[in-house]
Amino acid sequence: MNMEMTTKKLRIGHLSTMYHTAFILKGSDLLGKRGVTAEWTLFPSGPDIINAMQNGRIDLAYIGLPPVIIGIERGLPLICIAGGHIEGTVMIVGARHNVLTQCNGMAEFLSQFAGSAIGCPPRGSIHDVIVNELLNEYAIRDVEVKNYPWADLLPDAVMQGEISAAAGTPALAVAGRRYSGTRLAVPPDRLWPFNPSYGIVVMKEMLENRELLENFLTAHEMACEMIRTEPRTCARIVSDITGIVDEEYVLETYAVSPKYCSALPPEYRASTAKFAATLNNLHYTSREISEPEIFDLSLINRVHPGPHHYSAHICERP
Numbered sequence: 297m298n299m300e301m302t303t304k305k306l307r308i309g310h311l312s313t314m315y316h317t318a319f320i321l322k323g324s325d326l327l328g329k330r331g332v333t334a335e336w337t338l339f340p341s342g343p344d345i346i347n348a349m350q351n352g353r354i355d356l357a358y359i360g361l362p363p364v365i366i367g368i369e370r371g372l373p374l375i376c377i378a379g380g381h382i383e384g385t386v387m388i389v390g391a392r393h394n395v396l397t398q399c400n401g402m403a404e405f406l407s408q409f410a411g412s413a414i415g416c417p418p419r420g421s422i423h424d425v426i427v428n429e430l431l432n433e434y435a436i437r438d439v440e441v442k443n444y445p446w447a448d449l450l451p452d453a454v455m456q457g458e459i460s461a462a463a464g465t466p467a468l469a470v471a472g473r474r475y476s477g478t479r480l481a482v483p484p485d486r487l488w489p490f491n492p493s494y495g496i497v498v499m500k501e502m503l504e505n506r507e508l509l510e511n512f513l514t515a516h517e518m519a520c521e522m523i524r525t526e527p528r529t530c531a532r533i534v535s536d537i538t539g540i541v542d543e544e545y546v547l548e549t550y551a552v553s554p555k556y557c558s559a560l561p562p563e564y565r566a567s568t569a570k571f572a573a574t575l576n577n578l579h580y581t582s583r584e585i586s587e588p589e590i591f592d593l594s595l596i597n598r599v600h601p602g603p604h605h606y607s608a609h610i611c612e613r614p
């Protein structure tokens with residue numbers, strides 16, 4: 297590594313999702329060692345990030361792929377250059393409803409919400425798409441999908457009876473159990489296997505800055521590896537950066553959905569293609585966006601040329 301490398305700045309948009317490597321990169325020197333400085337902006341949802349990219353406010357984003365696909369269909373020159381995590385959507389319920397293991401399959405589980413609503417983040421978010429797809433797949437017609445601007449509102453909405461269940465990130469299950477008395481109803485691997493919970497996305501014009509992006513992705517992959525192999529160290533960093541959660545909270549979140557890597561393997565891309573088909577079927581897009589329109593593998597294949605680590609899970613080093 298050239299230690300005289302010129303420092304470059306990236307304007308990065310991210311979410312409050314604590315298992316994203318954004319918090320590890322913010323709280324460590326992984327980027328600085330590679331000559332990259334970052335200007336971080338927090339957004340409430342993926343669709344809000346897409347709007348910011350359209351307005352030229354950020355260069356790179358941590359974001360679920362459904363909002364990206366919708367943005368591409370709208371004509372935005374977006375491209376996903378790396379992964380980060382898979383199976384990052386869970387569902388929670390209150391004491392009045394059964395969890396999936398208490399039901400005879402997903403259809404019975406969803407049917408118990410007849411005449412009520414399932415809450416999730418904004419329309420077009422990854423969680424919104426998964427819930428709508430499940431309701432369509434199992435022909436559940438009398439359950440409303442109610443969208444909230446912030447996922448933090450969902451556990452209380454369940455307990456207050458505004459909604460019967462909620463879908464969101466693994467942190468939703470931890471927060472709900474700790475503070476609102478909700479239960480994890482459907483674990484992430486039962487909702488949509490290998491679904492890409494987020495990717496690293498840029499405007500296509502950023503691909504001209506290949507050295508800058510490659511340096512960022514190298515740090516991003518190192519942060520993914522840290523989560524897999526040094527989760528307690530990462531939990532401490534996230535706790536310090538956010539100032540609102542303790543280490544055990546972060547560790548619980550990691551454990552709920554433990555599949556981290558920066559690669560873009562065929563399984564990740566195939567699951568994204570399923571998202572594209574679902575978005576078209578839901579009329580969120582007017583056509584089905586193709587895989588080559590969504591992904592550019594050239595950078596991540598240099599940074600992470602070997603097999604993916606999504607199946608490696610978390611294993612603390614001795």
